[in-house]
Amino acid sequence: MNDGLVHRDKIERRTETTLFADQHLLVRRGDIAYNMMRMWQGACGLADADGLVSPAYVALAPRKNIDSRFAYHWFKSDRMTYLFWAYSHGLTEDRLRLYFDDFAEIPIAPPGLEQQRRIVTVLDAWDRAVIQTERLIAAKRRRKAGLVQHLFLNLPRRPFLGAADVWFSGVDKKSRDNEVSVLLCNYMDVFHNARITAHIEFMQATASKRQIADNSLRKHDVVFTKDSETADEIAEPALVAEDIPNLVCGYHLAVARPREGLGYGPFLAQAMRHQAMRWQFTRLANGVVRFGLTLDALEQAEIFLPPLPVQQRIAAILDAEDTAIEGLAKQAETLRTQKRGLMQKLVGREWQLDNRFDLVPPPPSILAGAAE
Incomplete structure (x- = not known):
């Protein structure tokens, strides 16, 4: 495919x-x-x-x-x-x-054979740019994995519920109480985004003022999956990276709010992605049709928890790596979108290529950005 x-x-x-x-x-x-x-x-x-x-x-x-x-x-x-x-x-x-x-x-x-070959030259150039960008993404991910191994080495562990307050309640998009319109952060928003920002197209929902008070999200909360069809998708975290008005947490999710002076949200989100933490949450999940975590299970969980200044320094390093990876991923998607547009124009004969354009590559700025 x-x-x-x-x-x-x-x-x-x-x-x-x-x-x-x-x-x-x-x-x-x-x-x-x-x-x-x-x-x-x-x-x-x-x-x-x-x-x-x-x-x-x-x-x-x-x-x-x-x-x-x-x-x-x-x-x-x-x-x-x-x-x-x-x-x-x-x-x-x-x-x-x-x-x-x-x-x-x-x-x-x-089109004619010569025109086909000219079109191939252009589209292959975009494919090479996508491949190059994907290789850079893979290299960045390997680099981050090495940093994680180094930065988390010999860090102390503390009870997970000691570092953050956790709750499981959520707002359903089918709520019958139509008092207030809200943005609903749901399972797929968390599973497909490491950071929750205003750029995500959240689902619209309605909720009561009580539900909003109980489920509103704020900056540096960590939203994670509390149940799933497979155990390895349990406790997948996403950091709320900014304050988003009227954003509430949906069902099948839990919220970890760092305790002041003890936990730092960006660090907790990075720590929850660590292989040792992933294995721990998988082991604590239970169920038949769906695997899930309970508060009782989370009482047995531990998390890396160095002093707060150390958490902040580690989070800054790893968040910078994530930002670079996200930028490259957007670059690759831009290249794919450009190629689809080119294909539509060239194959649809809206554009004709002559000999001057046999070696047309993607714009230099695109390739330069992918190579940084």
Whole structure:
């Protein structure tokens, strides 16, 4: 779906098959293989070597008037994925299949071969910029992991509930008490954001004044998941990085408010992400259908808790690393968005490239920002 055709020995999961080799399909370098069930989502890959794929895929060999590198980019465009969906068959979306006979009926009008190659040159440049940025993100994450190991070494531990006041109550978006309009910080907001800021598109809800008083969030609170379908998603923290008016905590979440003079919110959020802390919270969670933490369980939990000035220094170092990673992630998303826009313009023939633009790269400012 995201990485194209991947060699089996590079996949970190079991890949056994009951098929004999001659039951697979041959793809040669430059061919495209697509997943019949997911082509409408752009699930295809360009082969960089000869190999075999399972018969769940369709193997496409380019004709003389098609550059397969262009076709690969083209098949990821919004227009083509829509056509793949329209020509797929199935009762529900999870059963949609695009067979080759139907694929072959899709009406297309590709540009000439030379124009295809010019388009590939431009789009490949954006892909290289995305790959470079993602490598920088990975390097930054490795650097932060090393810093965490060093900074947390030999730090004292104290009871978790001694460092912060914790409560579990929350506001439901379906509240019948329509007294006041509020912003609801929900499970997905916490799970997908290390920091809670006003830039997040919070869900609108209503709550009583009592609910607001009991659940309002303020700067340096740490919101974390108190129950989940999997134990390893328990106690996933997010720091409330700024005061946001009328922001309240939803269900399935808990709030840890640092006690004055003892805990520092940014440090507590970083400490809760530490591998030792993650293992501890997973061990304390219990349940059958959903795993959850209780206040009784949290009474057994400990957390790294050095003196307050040390907490502040450690948090400043690690927060700076997180800010750099977030900036690079936004850079990568900007590049992907730009590529989608370019693809729409170039493939839709709104823009024509001549020989002067054969080597057009992304703007220098984009590449410079990604390389910092």
